[in-house]
Amino acid sequence: MIKNDIELLKRGTEEIIPLDEFSSKLDRSEKENKPLIVKAGFDPTAPDIHLGHTVLLRKMRHFQDMGHMVYFLIGDFTGMIGDPSGKSETRNRLTREEVMENAETYKKQVFRILDNEKTKIVFNSSWCQSMTFADVLDLTARYNVARMLERDDFSNRYKDNKPISILEFMYPLVQGYDSVALKADIELGGTDQKFNLLVGRDLQREYGQEPQVIMTVPLLVGLDGVQKMSKSLNNYIGIEESPREIFGKVMSISDEVMFLYYELVTDVPREQINKSRKEMEAGELHPRDVKVKLAKEICRQLHNEEAADNAEAEFNRIFVKKDVPDDIDEYTIPEDEMTDGKIWIIKLLVLTGMAKSNGEARRLIKGGGVSINGEKMTDEDLEMLFDSESVIKVGKRRFVKIVP
């Protein structure tokens, strides 16, 4: 039974081309009760899925929830070929074993988001491998050079006299032909895929099929709020991280990023998001509470309700109950105050201003009023090494963070 929610499908997308065909395809699917074929392509290289990828995966899930069939396409054919000229460093040749292994890794991760029952995992090698030279020429006859050179990266490189191998013209054709092979109704991809998705549309038309509608979703910004989320920038939330890690990472983002995430990786209704924002701006709602809700929602999606509750409780136990304020002073120990990288604890308390004198520092330790990272200090003669951030607490309300 197909029941579309066009508004939900549109939410968080960058572009839908063309919008009228999108509506008519959805209408027809409902009328005929015939699921749409929704395609999304994935790289065959070792996948490490993070929250950024879930923007797309969640969109696929929306289609599934409305009764449509998702084709999770692994582009293994080109992956197994790589770039024979060795000129492109980004293309490493994969073996069939590696591809299958990577596919398993994908499955393990993406079924946290996707509906297993409504997902077909397909490999484009299954149709590309049997294509002959004649078939390929047939394919190349259906697209033209000028259009290909319109792709931003191609046109820039062409203008800058940077080489483009003809192989690179073939990749969009392969990707486009995948849509022909699957008879895709809709193809999803990141905004950076827009051109390639449109090639699929053109090729379907050339092969006498109804062209697919393309939908692009934006790249998710990373935890830093500046660059796109990526593993290499270490500003990501891994899809397989523990609820506790996820919760902590979400709590670390800025308020602005928080609302972006609400929009792109939750289904919280927009009115509710806007209401929260207004109340927060009016000082009626503490930002941390709004963030906690987001953190729980993301934990729930990637794990489950219970894990989300536990993560919240754990977070409260460590950070909230212990009452470490959000903004405490930071202190970096000057090199010349250390001996072999270490510092005497009494000296440190004086340097940071936690004690006015060595005598006061000794008394504080004796009285059990000093803890570092939650551990009570008892040895007045301790020489300490600080190679990571540490919080020193003195009495009930005085904190300093030692930053190496």
Add this chain to the structure above:
Amino acid sequence: MIKNDIELLKRGTEEIIPLDEFSSKLDRSEKENKPLIVKAGFDPTAPDIHLGHTVLLRKMRHFQDMGHMVYFLIGDFTGMIGDPSGKSETRNRLTREEVMENAETYKKQVFRILDNEKTKIVFNSSWCQSMTFADVLDLTARYNVARMLERDDFSNRYKDNKPISILEFMYPLVQGYDSVALKADIELGGTDQKFNLLVGRDLQREYGQEPQVIMTVPLLVGLDGVQKMSKSLNNYIGIEESPREIFGKVMSISDEVMFLYYELVTDVPREQINKSRKEMEAGELHPRDVKVKLAKEICRQLHNEEAADNAEAEFNRIFVKKDVPDDIDEYTIPEDEMTDGKIWIIKLLVLTGMAKSNGEARRLIKGGGVSINGEKMTDEDLEMLFDSESVIKVGKRRFVKIVP
């Protein structure tokens, strides 16, 4: 036994790239007594070979005479594919039967020039047909877009916003790959093929082979001395025409074209050609005698010595012995002088000024002094129909040509 004559090989070529590699390949072949692989590609469509093609074929023959092996490559692979998009009108899909039939037609003709023993007829389908998509991608990785767009026709069409299908980028790659498959040492082609020949050179290098040397030969001008020789312009000498036709056609060309043909389609030494030209210009040699020599030489090549001699004798019998001068007055009979398309012979002699009166005309015929196309006229009442050119001769030296 290989014995090269570099000067003869160079003669009449437009470009040899690069010249130093050409010399070193030839030297090596002699030293190692190892024949060079000389490649030339031919269209798989119905071939009608004319004198223009023999410029190339004769160059191939030169290599054979020096001991090398010629690969006569029929580009049937792309011919059997055509342009699936139907956008190119020049590409018609051929069946295997048509290809084989055309190959037979080629053989029948080209072995008038080529040495059967040192010719291998090959079809590029024999290696292209078994290539997989992966092999093709491998091929496309070895050439780049900017270089391809440097080809004149591509760059012009790109600038003029005229479409170039990606298929068209594939054809030079196929042709170039043929050189890889054959391990060609030298590839011959018309000047219009220069770009494609160079692609072969590049691809061989990419595939780790010693790159071929390319040799281009100019397009032969047609009998009109203006446009290139071609069947459609009807300014050609067909390779299978009778010695008499060939002889007559050569005798019809201008003196300038005559020397061009001497250079490109004979092996008459250059010094001798230059000597003839000088003597002719000094009035010591009649142009017709120089032309007769050329006509005989071409007849000899396309047929044999005897046929050449016979053609000359025949030509003399009709044109020279009968002493019809080269430039005689032409006359076209006005419509209103004819009845039912015919004219009375007496009237014609007066109209053309061959006789001053009907009386004189009658006397001339009675005296046996009038012939038409070499046939003596005897009937004073004759009504004649002129539907083709005819020469009327009166007495020993007066001529007029009737042009319908």
